[in-house]
Amino acid sequence: MRDSGSEDLIVKMSQVIKEYPLGKLKVQALRGIDLNISRGEFTTIAGPSGSGKTTVLNLIGCVDVPSSGDVQIAGQSTTNLSDKELTHLRLMKIGFIFQSFNLVPVLDVFQNVELPLLLQGELGASERAVRVKEIIARVGLSDQLRQRPNELSGGQRQRVAIARALVTNPALVLADEPTANLDSVTGNTIIELMKELNATQKTTFIFSTHDPKVMRQASRVIRLVDGEIVLDNDGIEGVVEATDGRGEVGS
Amino acid sequence: MATIKMILLIAVRNLWMARRRSLFLGGALSIVTTLLVLLMALSQGMSDNMIHSATTLTTGHVNVAGFYKATSSDSSPLITDTSKLKAIVEESIPEVDYVVSRGRGFARVTSETGALSSLLAGVDLEQEPALLDVLESAPESFYKEGGSDTIKGDVQKLKDPNSVIIFATQAERLEVGVGDRLTLRVQSFTGMANTVDVTIVAVARDIGLLSNFSMFVPSEVIQELYQLKPDTSGAIYVYLHDIDKSAVVMARLREVLHKEGYELMEYQPAPYFAKFGTVSGEDWTGQKLDLTMWSDEIEFLTWILTALDTVSFGLIGILVAIIAVGVMNTMWISVRKRTTEIGTLRAVGMSKSRVWWLFISEAALLGLIAALVGVLCGALVVLTVNALEIRIPVDAVRAILLSDTLNLSLKPDQVFNAVGVMTFFTTLSAMWPAFKAANLQPVEAIQQSE
C-alpha cells in the first residue's frame, strides 16, 4: 500500500465505511472514502448537512473508528489501536478546534492553552510558559492571559481554541465548522489566522464549513454528498461556487 | 506534579462554581461528621468514666487475686502471704505505676433508719495515697435534703480505726451524714456472722453506678470482720502507666508466677465474685491465684458501651448512606452538565484515568474539607460541654453514663478516623459517576455541543 509519497502523507483513508445504528437498521454515513492529505495542506471539507463532514473529521481525529477500511495518521494505521493508544496519538499529533470553542470554563486563557502541554508532560514549567505565551501572542490575546472564557467574545474564544490546538506543534489540526458560531467578519479573520499559521508553521489544517466565502480561502476543497466524495480539487473560486449549490445559505 | 495541580485546580474551581450545591452537600457532610465526633466522644467519655470508676473502686489495671479453699466444698476470695507475692509482682513489671493490696468483703450495711448491701474495699492509705485524689468529697446538699453547700468530713480520716467512706447515693438512702455510725455485718468465710461498727468520716461524690455498691474501710476492718491472719488480703491491684498494656502485663505475670511455683487458675474473663460458685464446686484445697484485667472485672458493664456503639454505628451508617446517595446524584448531574468539557478533554488527549481523577478529586476535596469543618465543630462542642460541667438530672441516665456530669472525651486518633471515614465514603460515592465520566466516548461528548 505504500506509495512513493506516503512519508509526506499525513492522512490516508482507504475504503472507509462508517455505519451508524438506527433502530434495527444501519445508516451508512460514509460509503467507501479514499482520501490522501499531505503535510502542509490547507483543506476544507464541504457538503450539505448530513453529508458526512463531521464523520470524516472524527475519523481523522481518532475520536471515532471506522466500521471498515483503514485510516492512517502520519503513516500509522489506527485500525488496531487501543483507546489508550488513540488518546496518545491525539495528544501528540492532532490539534482540535470546535464549533462551540469548547474551552474549559474554570480555567483562564493561559491555563486552557497550557493544558495539552501539561498532559504531554514533556516540558518544564518555564519552557511551557514561554511556549504558551508565544502562541497566545500569535493569536493576539496577550492582554487577556488571565481572563476566563466567559469574559471573552466568541472570536476571542476561538482564538484561544486555536492557540490550544497549536501549542503542541501538532502534525495536523482539525476544525469542524470553526466559524459557524461567529459572525462573518470574525469568522473570516479566524480563517485568515489559520491560513497564516498554516503558511508560517507549516501546520496541516483540515476544516469543514458550509460557508462558500470560507471555502474560498482553502487551497483544496473536498466535497461530500451522501457520504461520498464527489469532488476533490484545489480551491479555484469558480469551482467553489459551483460545488455548493446552496450558495451562502451556510449553517 | 503540574498535571495533578491542574486537576486539583479544576476540581476546586468547579466546587466553587457550583458553590451552592457544594455548600449544601458539604454542610450535610459536616453535620454528620460532627454527629459522628460527638457520638464517639460520648462513648469515649463513658468508657473513660467506666475505667475511672472501676479502677478506683473495684479493680486495678491488672489484678492478682485468688481463692483459698480450706475444704474442697468452700471458697474464700483470699490471698495469703500478700507481701511476698506483692514483691514478686513489683519486680517483674517495669511498666508499673504502683501496686496495692486490698481487702475484699461484702457486707449488709445498716444505719438507724435504713440498710443496703455493699462491697467493701479494705484499703491501706499508706500504700495508696493516690486514692484520696480520686475520691472527691460531696457537699452536704448532695445527699441531705436542705443540707449546706459546704463539704463536711475529710477523706484523710480513713486512716482512723473503724472509719468508713461512703458515697452520696448511699448516704441519701441510709439517711446519714459525716459523723454518723454504721453497722457492717458479714457472713465470714467459715459461715459465722460478724459485725463491726464504723464511723462515717467522709461522703464522696458518686463515681457512676459502681459507687452505689462500694465503700471504703481501713484494711484492718476487713481483717476483723473476717477474722483473717495479718498477711492475708483480697487482691493485689497493679496500676500501670499505660492501661493499654494490661493484657501484655497480665500474660507476663502469669508466666512469672507459674515459674515461682504458684498454682494459677485458668484465665476466665469475668469478675471475681462471679467465680465463687464454680470454685466452691471444684475438688481441691489450698491457694490458687486468679489473674484478671480491669475489663474483666467490669465485663457486666461494658455492654452499655457496646449498645451505644451499635446504635451510633447504625445511625451514622444510615446518614452516611443518605449522603452517599446525595454525592452520587450530585456527581451525576455534574458529569452530565460537563459532558462537553469531558469530551473536549478526552479529544485533546486527556486519558480516561485522568478524567476519573478529575471527578474523584472533586468529591475527595469536598469530603475532606467538609469533614474537617465537621470535626472542628464537634471538637468545639466537646470542649464547651466539658467546660460547662453539665449535671445530669436523671438518676438512671447518671447510672448509665457512670458519671454525674456529662463527660465527653475525644482522642486525636478518633478525629483522624472521623475525617478519614467521611472522606473515604464521599470519595467512594463518586467512583461510579467518575467511572462513567471517564468512559464517555469523546465523539458523543463533542456532538452534544453541536
Ligand SMILES: Nc1ncnc2c1ncn2[C@@H]1O[C@H](COP(=O)(O)OP(=O)(O)OP(=O)(O)O)[C@@H](O)[C@H]1O
Ligand atoms: N451518532 C450518530 N448516530 C446515528 N447517526 C448519525 C450519528 N452521527 C451522524 N449520523 C448520521 O450520519 C450522517 C452524517 O452525519 P455528519 O454529522 O457527519 O454530517 P455533517 O456533514 O457533519 O452534517 P452537518 O453539516 O449538519 O454538521 C447523517 O445522516 C447523520 O444523521
Ligand SMILES: [Mg+2]
Ligand atoms: Mg457536522
